[in-house]
Amino acid sequence: MTLLSLHDLSMRFPTPEGRETLALCDISLSIGKGELVAIVGPSGCGKTTLLSILAGFQRQSSGQALLNGRPIAGPGRDRGIVFQQGALFEWMSVARNVDFGPRMGGAPRASREALVRRLLAQVGLQGYADKAVWQLSGGMQQRVALARCLAGDPDLILMDEPLGALDALTREKMQSLVLDLWQDTGKTIILITHSVDEALLLGERLIVMAPRPGRILQDLRLPFARMAAGGDLRAVKQSRAFQSRREEILSTIWGLEEEIMGRPEAAE
Amino acid sequence: MIVLLTYLGLFLGSWSVLRLLSPRKPRPVFGDIAAIRPNRWAQLLSIIAVLAIWGGFTGSRLVPLHVPGPFLGQTGFDYGTNGPDGAAEGRVTIIVHRPEDKPDPLSLPVGKTVFATPAWRSTLIRPTDKDTPGTQIVTVEGLPISPGQSAPVPHGHVVLTPKGALSFTPDPGWQMEPIWLPAPEAVAARFWEIARNGYQNTALWEHLGYSLLRVLAGLVLGALVGIPLGYAMALSGWFRGWFDPIVEFMRPVPPLALIPLIIIWFGIWESGKIVLLFLAALWIMVIAARSGASAVRLSKVHAAYSLGASRMQVLRHILIPNSLPEIFTGLRVALGVCWGTVVAAELVAAEKGAGMMILVASKFQLTDIVVMGIILIGIIGYAIDILMRWAEARLVPWKGRG
Numbered sequence: 001m002t003l004l005s006l007h008d009l010s011m012r013f014p015t016p017e018g019r020e021t022l023a024l025c026d027i028s029l030s031i032g033k034g035e036l037v038a039i040v041g042p043s044g045c046g047k048t049t050l051l052s053i054l055a056g057f058q059r060q061s062s063g064q065a066l067l068n069g070r071p072i073a074g075p076g077r078d079r080g081i082v083f084q085q086g087a088l089f090e091w092m093s094v095a096r097n098v099d100f101g102p103r104m105g106g107a108p109r110a111s112r113e114a115l116v117r118r119l120l121a122q123v124g125l126q127g128y129a130d131k132a133v134w135q136l137s138g139g140m141q142q143r144v145a146l147a148r149c150l151a152g153d154p155d156l157i158l159m160d161e162p163l164g165a166l167d168a169l170t171r172e173k174m175q176s177l178v179l180d181l182w183q184d185t186g187k188t189i190i191l192i193t194h195s196v197d198e199a200l201l202l203g204e205r206l207i208v209m210a211p212r213p214g215r216i217l218q219d220l221r222l223p224f225a226r227m228a229a230g231g232d233l234r235a236v237k238q239s240r241a242f243q244s245r246r247e248e249i250l251s252t253i254w255g256l257e258e259e260i261m262g263r264p265e266a267a268e
Numbered sequence: 269m270i271v272l273l274t275y276l277g278l279f280l281g282s283w284s285v286l287r288l289l290s291p292r293k294p295r296p297v298f299g300d301i302a303a304i305r306p307n308r309w310a311q312l313l314s315i316i317a318v319l320a321i322w323g324g325f326t327g328s329r330l331v332p333l334h335v336p337g338p339f340l341g342q343t344g345f346d347y348g349t350n351g352p353d354g355a356a357e358g359r360v361t362i363i364v365h366r367p368e369d370k371p372d373p374l375s376l377p378v379g380k381t382v383f384a385t386p387a388w389r390s391t392l393i394r395p396t397d398k399d400t401p402g403t404q405i406v407t408v409e410g411l412p413i414s415p416g417q418s419a420p421v422p423h424g425h426v427v428l429t430p431k432g433a434l435s436f437t438p439d440p441g442w443q444m445e446p447i448w449l450p451a452p453e454a455v456a457a458r459f460w461e462i463a464r465n466g467y468q469n470t471a472l473w474e475h476l477g478y479s480l481l482r483v484l485a486g487l488v489l490g491a492l493v494g495i496p497l498g499y500a501m502a503l504s505g506w507f508r509g510w511f512d513p514i515v516e517f518m519r520p521v522p523p524l525a526l527i528p529l530i531i532i533w534f535g536i537w538e539s540g541k542i543v544l545l546f547l548a549a550l551w552i553m554v555i556a557a558r559s560g561a562s563a564v565r566l567s568k569v570h571a572a573y574s575l576g577a578s579r580m581q582v583l584r585h586i587l588i589p590n591s592l593p594e595i596f597t598g599l600r601v602a603l604g605v606c607w608g609t610v611v612a613a614e615l616v617a618a619e620k621g622a623g624m625m626i627l628v629a630s631k632f633q634l635t636d637i638v639v640m641g642i643i644l645i646g647i648i649g650y651a652i653d654i655l656m657r658w659a660e661a662r663l664v665p666w667k668g669r670g
Contacts, residue, residue, distance in 0.1 A: 057570055077576035087567035090666040091589040101575035104585070134669035152575050 003155060003188050005030040009063035011049050023049045025213035036182050036189045036225055038203025040196055042257050046214025047192045051158050055081055067156065077101065080149035082162040085141060088133045094144050095129040101152035119147040123177065139170035146181065159191040163198065172233060178202060179229040196249050200224055200242060208249060210256050270442060271325060278317045319452065326451040327443045335442035338387035340364050345421035346410065349396055351403030360395055364438040367446065388445045390437040404432055450636040458636040468628060470620050476644065478620040483606045486545020490602060494550045495595060498557025515554050523548035523609045527616055536617035548609045549602040556598020560591025593667035600656040607649045
């Protein structure tokens with residue numbers, strides 16, 4: 001069942017020199033319920049712009065973005081967002097961060113307390129409810145961010161480089177947490193990442209984007225997310241199939257970067 | 269000059285002594301500024317050095333070492349005259365006493381040949397007053413002297429005036445006169461006296477309390493107007509455009525420069541001072557609130573909206589708490605500026621207040637009260653800052669940890 005569909009979505013920005021850049025060019029895409037989509041691409045390919053349009057923070061220049069059949073017009077509770085570090089409200093405790101959405105919506109205290117307890121258990125932060133967020137490590141902060149996003153029970157979860165600022169070990173743990181949450185909740189997740197490994201591992205569906213103009217280059221279905229979910233994430237990463245896919249994607253992106261560097265206007 | 273050299277000597281002396289005494293610790297790499305901590309010994313010795321110099325140059329009883337003080341006691345010199353009655357010789361005795369004491373009249377009767385003078389002051393001596401008119405002083409301590417010339421005598425020097433009298437100045441020593449700088453214990457004694465009896469019919473705490481009250485009134489008004497205005501400027505392009513020229517123009521104008529205009533408009537009484545302090549605090553608070561609200565990370569606002577928050581909820585739960593650390597910093601700066609401004613405003617005109625106290629005292633040359641007032645003003649300003657830092661650590665513990 002289709003949750004999100006994009007039709008000829010384009011985004012143009014004026015440049016300081018008075019010209020226009022085409023950040024997104026005629027993106028058409030349809031994403032079904034329960035899919036885990038990873039988007040990867042070199043910088044400048046418009047993946048963050050795309051996410052920002054889906055979240056409702058920006059309006060597309062032309063084309064259509066439909067969620068549940070209705071056009072996206074501004075941010076809403078049906079879409080949860082997990083940013084890179086720094087988007088938590090550091091003046092609130094962990095519990096107040098997690099129940100922010102329901103609290104703003106006027107949910108009663110008792111139900112919020114139960115929700116916080118359940119979500120913190122789900123992300124592995126039992127007993128941290130009353131801690132200040134700045135007392136937590138980066139990985140734990142991102143767990144709070146995941147719980148906060150889940151608290152609103154959104155249809156679609158958008159993740160913008162959620163693990164980008166974490167160290168390699170924490171990052172692997174968080175990757176398996178994302179997979180577990182995806183399996184347990186059945187949510188639709190769109191995840192943007194710089195890391196090809198992460199995209200291959202987490203993306204049940206992998207979209208490779210290319211810059212100038214921002215467009216979809218490849219749209220692949222991958223088996224690794226289902227293999228890794230609940231299983232051995234490291235073993236999947238070491239498998240021959242994973243490695244050869246990785247080389248394939250990397251050489252594609254490598255080629256794109258070369259292409260950009262080779263163009264005269266890139267040097268401006 | 270001597271004071272400065274002594275201070276430099278104390279600085280270098282205690283530095284080298286402590287470097288020799290303290291165990292060799294691995295020192296941070298030169299340039300690693302984050303590793304520099306204030307040396308506890310240096311802090312302690314710095315205060316001791318200031319007190320030692322203050323006491324040493326004022327003859328304080330609290331300090332064991334003093335620079336030489338003014339000559340006190342009995343001295344005298346011989347002189348020779350020449351006149352119609354022929355040459356004659358005489359001797360004068362001079363009693364130099366502390367400025368605050370009177371010479372003991374019984375020990376030596378002050379009269380024709382005995383004179384008294386307070387230390388640091390010169391006195392006119394006319395030993396020839398009762399002699400035949402025309403008698404003139406021609407030698408002092410056996411050396412010839414003519415009008416306008418100066419001659420050294422034991423514990424002082426004399427100048428022969430054109431009218432034939434001798435002006436005697438006792439040796440001043442290196443210590444400061446109390447009227448320039450009183451000894452620490454004199455200031456402390458004056459503090460107890462004023463703390464108990466008040467000054468100018470007003471208790472000491474009332475003088476200081478009035479100043480503090482004015483500061484608080486000005487600061488509260490400034491914050492009440494400035495913080496909402498700062499938020500409006502952060503959030504609305506129209507507000508920012510409208511008020512930016514005013515704020516940017518008024519911000520660099522020192523509040524003290526406004527005093528004359530404030531006096532013309534509001535008079536010298538309470539309202540004028542509070543308006544002045546309000547203006548001093550206002551621009552600081554506007555800028556603090558504006559930069560605090562502008563500094564919010566966009567992802568926090570976006571996160572709040574996507575969690576279903578309304579605009580008012582974003583303001584109340586995101587923008588305001590996010591700006592609190594900056595507002596606190598603004599309050600700290602504004603308090604400091606206001607405290608400085610109120611003292612200056614009270615110097616111009618006031619019935620009560622710390623600034624008024626030191627101004628009136630200076631007119632009566634009560635230097636001890638002036639020094640006491642300056643110290644109290646400094647202590648209160650420092651205490652306010654410590655209090656604000658403490659409150660900041662309590663109320664905005666997330667500062668700098670976003």
